[in-house]
Amino acid sequence: QYINETVNKTKSDCFGSEAEAFTSQAIFLSQLNKEEVRSIYSIIRENVNANPAFKILLGIEQTQGEAHNACITLKKANNLTDQQFNECVWAGTKNKLEVEIKSDPYYQEQCRQNEKNR
Numbered sequence: 001q002y003i004n005e006t007v008n009k010t011k012s013d014c015f016g017s018e019a020e021a022f023t024s025q026a027i028f029l030s031q032l033n034k035e036e037v038r039s040i041y042s043i044i045r046e047n048v049n050a051n052p053a054f055k056i057l058l059g060i061e062q063t064q065g066e067a068h069n070a071c072i073t074l075k076k077a078n079n080l081t082d083q084q085f086n087e088c089v090w091a092g093t094k095n096k097l098e099v100e101i102k103s104d105p106y107y108q109e110q111c112r113q114n115e116k117n118r
Contacts, residue, residue: 014111067092
C-alpha cells in the first residue's frame with residue numbers, strides 16, 4: 001500500500017486498505033499446502049474472539065471461492081486469458097471483502113477513528 005501510494009500516487013480509504021490487506025493474506029494462504037492452512041485455521045478458530053479480523057479470515061476461502069466461480073463464468077463468456085482470470089479472482093475477492101469489512105462494526109469504528117485522526 002505504501003509503495004502504491006508513493007509511486008503510483010494512489011490512495012485507498014480505510015475500508016479499501018483493510019480489504020487489500022485481507023486479500024494479501026488470502027494470496028499468502030493460497031500458496032500454502034493444505035496442512036499449513038489447516039493448522040492456521042485451527043489456531044484462528046481456537047482464538048476467534050481474540051481479534052476481530054479472525055472472523056473475516058475464517059470466511060476468506062469461501063469469499064475467494066465465490067469470486068473464483070464468478071470469474072469462471074466471465075472467463076467462458078469473454079475468453080479471458082489466465083492473467084485476466086487471476087486478476088478477476090483477486091479483484092473480486094477484494095471487492096467482496098470490502099463489502100464485508102464495511103458492514104463490520106469493529107471496522108466501521110476503526111475507520112471512523114482513522115478519518116477523525118487525519
